[in-house]
Amino acid sequence: MNFAGFNNDDNSSAGENHFSSVSAAMSIFSSPRLSLGLQQTNGEATRNGESFEVSVSRRSPESRSGSDNAEALSGDDDLDASDRPLKKKKRYHRHTPQQIQELESVFKECPHPDEKQRQDLSRRLNLDSRQVKFWFQNRRTQMKTQIERHENSLLRQENDKLRAENMSVREAIRNPMCGHCCGSAVVGEISLEEHQLRIENSRLKDELDRVCALAGKLLNDDAACSSALKLGVGSRNDYSGSGGFTLVPPGFEISSPFFSGLAPPVNRTTDVATGLDQKSLYLDLALSAMDELVKMAQTSEPLWIPSSKGKREMLNREEYEKNFTPCLGPKPDGFVSEASKEVGMAIINSLALVETLMDPERWAEMFPCMIARSSTSEIISSGMGGTRNGALHLMQAEIQLLSPLVPVRKVTFLRFCKQHAEDVWAVVDVSVDSISERRSSDSARTSLSCRRLPSGCLVQDMPNGYSKVTWVDHTEYEESNIHHLYRPLVSSGLAFGSKQWISALQRQCENLTILMSSTFPNRNKPTPISSMGKKSMLKLAQRMAQKFCRGVCASSSHKWSKLEIGNIDEDVRIMTRKNLDDSGEPPGILLSAATSVWIPVSPRRLFDFLRDELMRSEWDILSNGGPMQEMANIFKGQDHSNSVSLLRSTAMNANQSSMLILQETSIDASGATIVYAPVDIPAIHSVMSGADSSYVPLLPSGFAILPDGQGMEETGSLLTVAFQILVNSLPTAKLNVESIETVNNLISCTVQKIRAALRCDK
Numbered sequence: 001m002n003f004a005g006f007n008n009d010d011n012s013s014a015g016e017n018h019f020s021s022v023s024a025a026m027s028i029f030s031s032p033r034l035s036l037g038l039q040q041t042n043g044e045a046t047r048n049g050e051s052f053e054v055s056v057s058r059r060s061p062e063s064r065s066g067s068d069n070a071e072a073l074s075g076d077d078d079l080d081a082s083d084r085p086l087k088k089k090k091r092y093h094r095h096t097p098q099q100i101q102e103l104e105s106v107f108k109e110c111p112h113p114d115e116k117q118r119q120d121l122s123r124r125l126n127l128d129s130r131q132v133k134f135w136f137q138n139r140r141t142q143m144k145t146q147i148e149r150h151e152n153s154l155l156r157q158e159n160d161k162l163r164a165e166n167m168s169v170r171e172a173i174r175n176p177m178c179g180h181c182c183g184s185a186v187v188g189e190i191s192l193e194e195h196q197l198r199i200e201n202s203r204l205k206d207e208l209d210r211v212c213a214l215a216g217k218l219l220n221d222d223a224a225c226s227s228a229l230k231l232g233v234g235s236r237n238d239y240s241g242s243g244g245f246t247l248v249p250p251g252f253e254i255s256s257p258f259f260s261g262l263a264p265p266v267n268r269t270t271d272v273a274t275g276l277d278q279k280s281l282y283l284d285l286a287l288s289a290m291d292e293l294v295k296m297a298q299t300s301e302p303l304w305i306p307s308s309k310g311k312r313e314m315l316n317r318e319e320y321e322k323n324f325t326p327c328l329g330p331k332p333d334g335f336v337s338e339a340s341k342e343v344g345m346a347i348i349n350s351l352a353l354v355e356t357l358m359d360p361e362r363w364a365e366m367f368p369c370m371i372a373r374s375s376t377s378e379i380i381s382s383g384m385g386g387t388r389n390g391a392l393h394l395m396q397a398e399i400q401l402l403s404p405l406v407p408v409r410k411v412t413f414l415r416f417c418k419q420h421a422e423d424v425w426a427v428v429d430v431s432v433d434s435i436s437e438r439r440s441s442d443s444a445r446t447s448l449s450c451r452r453l454p455s456g457c458l459v460q461d462m463p464n465g466y467s468k469v470t471w472v473d474h475t476e477y478e479e480s481n482i483h484h485l486y487r488p489l490v491s492s493g494l495a496f497g498s499k500q501w502i503s504a505l506q507r508q509c510e511n512l513t514i515l516m517s518s519t520f521p522n523r524n525k526p527t528p529i530s531s532m533g534k535k536s537m538l539k540l541a542q543r544m545a546q547k548f549c550r551g552v553c554a555s556s557s558h559k560w561s562k563l564e565i566g567n568i569d570e571d572v573r574i575m576t577r578k579n580l581d582d583s584g585e586p587p588g589i590l591l592s593a594a595t596s597v598w599i600p601v602s603p604r605r606l607f608d609f610l611r612d613e614l615m616r617s618e619w620d621i622l623s624n625g626g627p628m629q630e631m632a633n634i635f636k637g638q639d640h641s642n643s644v645s646l647l648r649s650t651a652m653n654a655n656q657s658s659m660l661i662l663q664e665t666s667i668d669a670s671g672a673t674i675v676y677a678p679v680d681i682p683a684i685h686s687v688m689s690g691a692d693s694s695y696v697p698l699l700p701s702g703f704a705i706l707p708d709g710q711g712m713e714e715t716g717s718l719l720t721v722a723f724q725i726l727v728n729s730l731p732t733a734k735l736n737v738e739s740i741e742t743v744n745n746l747i748s749c750t751v752q753k754i755r756a757a758l759r760c761d762k
Helices: 011-017 052-057 066-072 097-109 115-125 129-174 192-220 222-228 269-298 317-323 350-358 360-366 433-439 487-491 498-516 531-550 603-611 613-618 681-688 737-757
Strands: 304-306 313-315 335-346 371-381 392-399 409-421 424-431 450-452 455-461 467-478 572-579 588-599 629-635 643-648 660-668 671-679 701-707 717-728
Touching: 097 115, 097 129, 115 129, 269 371, 269 392, 269 409, 269 424, 269 455, 269 467, 313 335, 335 487, 335 498, 350 360, 350 409, 350 424, 350 455, 350 467, 360 371, 360 498, 409 450, 467 498, 498 531, 498 660, 531 629, 531 643, 531 660, 531 671, 531 681, 531 717, 572 737, 588 737, 603 660, 603 671, 603 701, 603 717, 603 737, 613 643, 613 737, 660 681, 671 681, 717 737
Parallel strands: none
Antiparallel strands: 304 313, 335 467, 371 392, 392 409, 409 424, 424 450, 424 455, 450 467, 455 467, 572 588, 588 717, 629 643, 643 660, 660 671, 671 701, 701 717
């Protein structure tokens, strides 16, 4: 049996000889367009909190007020600066992680605590009252500096964009090109055909301007929507000229002998009217959806009532049907509904979040574990006044859950953005299936398995640099396609609902804050890593996690082909593909296998067990039967369980060789992931020194952990196990049955070892 995934003889090709994952469509850390309003700081990361006074004192005096500056520098006493000895050394206090966590939680709710609150904090945290006061002053100053830097960055980007457009216009004026042959244009008289095309083009532009202006008016006058959009489309009957020619006078007929010998131009009036009619339907639907989203987000009881299964809120169906008219019509037969609402704080400003949601690439980068594919089909309106206010896009997306037992949700929807106040924005999604069905024949209609009712978020800027995000998710789907293990989780809204979106947003913003900081929190490990090396390691880990997600679900954006094998368990999905030229993973025949099982332990306990390097020999074949040693660790957030680590396996005898494993662990309120991959030793050393990590080949494996959604107590977990292996280094080779059976046995053996180690009843 030739199974390259288990060969440990060659350290220099660990990525080829062991487990790994599919290439990521996008890397958040490498994207120059995802700023999130978070710029690099000179001191500690926002969520780290250690030696915070030092980072503030190094800032430029222009970024803070004089009072804040004076107080921030008076860390030990209240003496006037002129009375302080010139050479007196500054004493710094290093807060404990528990103190930082408590201070951060209070800061989110109240960035300006009064004297009573500060005294209470000082007693609880065993800190001096002045230390608490100075910590909040420094925290506010740092947040203010970040916002100012982000605004400056946006202005620079806009300036660069205008400069580039100016240069391109100048170049086009100097070197005119022919639109037909792409050669140099010669100034001269235009033909009659071009004359007519210019007239038609001018008229269509006028119609487009009228529709855009009408859409803008609708944002402020919803009552005029229906009648205004049904205006007729007439021809332009004025004599004003443009571009050196005269428009067609009134009464001029296209069939006139003046145009004899020319092909009759196409009359586009009917097509334009049809397009306007469809856009009017889109605008009506978007405005109705926005109104419903805002009301659902701002209303509590009796519309939202406490759930019997926990602290979540559930939608009161009777109250909803009483107050809202379904904008998509009645629920299809066989469909069930899920609805959820969640409120959270994220370290991102409202403008940056709105820009991220309106850009399909940045949206997928922000939610890499949830968005398998996204695209914009049509930009109906780009917004007013150079902003996203009034922007309306027709989009498509595939939303996934990390399990082969839950099908990918494919939706076509409108995404509408509107500014409700100075610092309050709303973005709503609503499916357009009802409009599409009205305009297509029965034979052309596609069977739908999911549709989004008005869903989205309200974003409000907070004074501490955070945003308060209220997320509402309301979906109807066909339940019969979902495995019975996941039906309680999906119906509760914990799989695709608001809590999942909020948790992913908070975790990703926290990761980017750490990445953009000049220093990184990490444990004292024997392997030193430079600041640039840590950034390269984080980028490599991000690509590894994306490849893992793309090897679990069968999205249309992935290049995997599903295999139907008779003797394989129906709950195990096995896919294969050939890699020919992707430098991010080894070339050859790749195999992906994944399954999901129920484990009778809580998600946190299962997560801690699987990420413990000392317990890895209980289930991981890569451990060579012995414990692993953690060589390096980089924290990615406030919870130190969110980290990237480098593990070394132990060689148990002379015939075995040690190897390095890159591992990323992430956990939040909605679930957890553990992703790992063997890495080439010389390559990872190069990455740790700050070199580019994009060339390092990876085939990751790992776990996705979700609560089972059965009740208030987290007594059970849904565990997804996924492996990716290289079965043959020759892309022209054929996949044999032995390799498929081996990887199936590997999954089964791994699940059995985990159950045995946790003493679970089978």
